[in-house]
Amino acid sequence: MPKARVLVIDDEPDIRDLLSLTLRRMELDPETAADLGEARDRLLGESFDLCLTDMKLPDGDGLDLVEWMQTHAPGIPVAVITAHGNVEAAVRALKLGAFDFVSKPLKVGDLRKMVQTALRLKRSGSRPAGGDDSPLVGQSEAMARVRRMIAKVARSQAPVYIFGESGTGKELVARLIHESGPRASGPFVPVNCGAIPTELMESEFFGHRKGSFTGAVDDKEGLIRSAEGGTLFLDEVGDLPLHMQVKLLRVIQERAVRPVGDTKEVPVDVRFLSASHKDLATLVAQGDFREDLYYRINVIDLRVPPLRERGEDTLLLAHHILERLCGTMGIPLPEISPEARKRLLQHDYPGNVRELENMLERALTLADTGRIQAEDIEIRGGPTKKADTSGTGAPSEGPLESQLQDMERDAIVQALEQTRYNKTAAAKLLGISFRQLRYRIKKLGLD
Structure with missing residues (x-):
């Protein structure tokens, strides 16, 4: 099997030589370019599996190249080399489409992990986030946008903030981002930040050493280290107390954790996804969420639309849910009468998909003729809307x-x-x- 080719772009010969030597020791085939123009020529004329570029170049900067590659070399992962502590430049690169970043001075271990992940992405490609067997059900334009966004962010290692109302399926979206990217073979670890008692948070997230506190009878690796090589999904991240927000920010920036009772940090290779139904910007303004952490986890945001904006996706979801429920219960799939379908489309679903599933489970229990009638669909208060039969996913009478x-x-x-x-x-x-x-x-x- 031929060696993977890596293009290194830096105007300093010593840095190019050092990176080339390191990459050769990793059984890779490095090539170099000294400026933006040479890099573009080589990317257009040759085949590469990965591109590493410095931020400052004689005829431009690394951001110019990242942006150019999204159009002219979209299949090649590109990572930028930034000055230590220059978080703003790294975030801008990730927003423009960079796969990842490494900070100077370069650490061989971090570089090796990043390169390995990038090459897995290049060789395997991204799995589509939709399809006949996808759990992401729906044909509306709103869901098409979500699928396109999932496919795009799955190719990056940037932190993604997923926001939307309760019950819209934010954890499902996070799981699909994980499964569609190069970390799919690693663990996906979901954490409900609001469900962990405050006094146990540090131990749960960072782990602890034996004897570090009363009850610590064994070493514990913690949730972050349990996601090594994979993805950590921080659900309801807005519920984290301020003291934990400070510690989480350091973990994301330094890519290392320090277990409770230990004096040394342990490097981690984890992608962070987060979600909340709360408005984090409002929490920042109120002083309940750290602004620096907000910007760090919100490099890319992804909105999951509420069910009322998805038009006739409601009926597709209803069929999907009923198939699953009937399979679990071992009963035939019932028909939904036209009146019941109309009733399903008229509701506004403040509880979103979770509410729809609750309604259908009840209707399935009440239906005794193999057919769900309108009277089997119980709507427990809440607003209704006119049915949107256009299939566009836009509500006909939305707020x-x-x-x-x-x-x-x-x-x-x-x-x-x-x-x-x-x-x-x-x-x-x-x-x-x-x-x-x-x-x-x-x-x-x-x-």
Whole structure:
């Protein structure tokens, strides 16, 4: 099997030689370029499995190359080499599509893990996030956007913040990101941050050494280390107390944990995904969530739409849920009458998919003719809407404020992408002040 080819871009000969030597020891075939122009020529004319670029180059910077590669060499993972502590540059690179980043001074162990993960991605490719056997059910445009986003972020190692109402399926989306990327063979460890008692959090997350406190009769690796080589999903991350937020921020930035009772840090190779039904930007403004952690976990955000915005996906989900329930109960799949279908489409589902499943389980129990009738569908209060039969996924009578926020969010995202996440330029493009843009970004949870 031929060796994987890696293109190293740096204007300093000593750095190029050092990286080339390290990569050869990893049984790889390194090639080098001294500037942006040479790198582009080589990427267009040759085949590579990975690209490593320094941030500062004589004729541009690493961000220019990352952005250019998304169009001209999208199949090649690219990682940037940043100065130690330059988190802002790393975050901008990840937003533009970089696979990952490594900080100077380079640590061979970190470089080796990053390269191995990138090559797994290149060789295996990303699994599609949708399909006949996908648990992500729906044909609306809203769900098509989610699938496209999953496919995009699965190729990166950037932290992703998944937001949406309770019951929309945020953990399912997180699991699909994990299963669609190069860490699919590693563990997926979901953690409900609100379910762990405050006094046990450090031990649960970071592990502990035997004898470090009363009851510590054995060593414990902790949840973060149990996700080694895979993904840690922090559900309801907004419920973390402030003292844990500080410690989590350090773990994400330094990629190392220190177990309770130990004096040494242990390196970890974990991707962090997080989710919340709360508005983290509001929590930041209230002082209940650290702003630096917010920006660190929210490198890329992904909105999971509520069921009321998904049109006739409701009926597809109903069929999927009934198939699963009937399989578990060992009974034939019932038919849903036209009146019952209309009733399902009219409800607004404040509890989203979880509420739909509850309704169908009850209806299945009540139906005694092999057919679910409208009277079997119990709607326990809550608003209703007119059925959207267009299949577009847009609610025919959705809340005006929600629709306006979606329009504002799309306009801001488009402006940020056009200006490569330069907020000053984006504010000018939108015709608002920098302070107004920053406020709106926080309010909409975009940063």
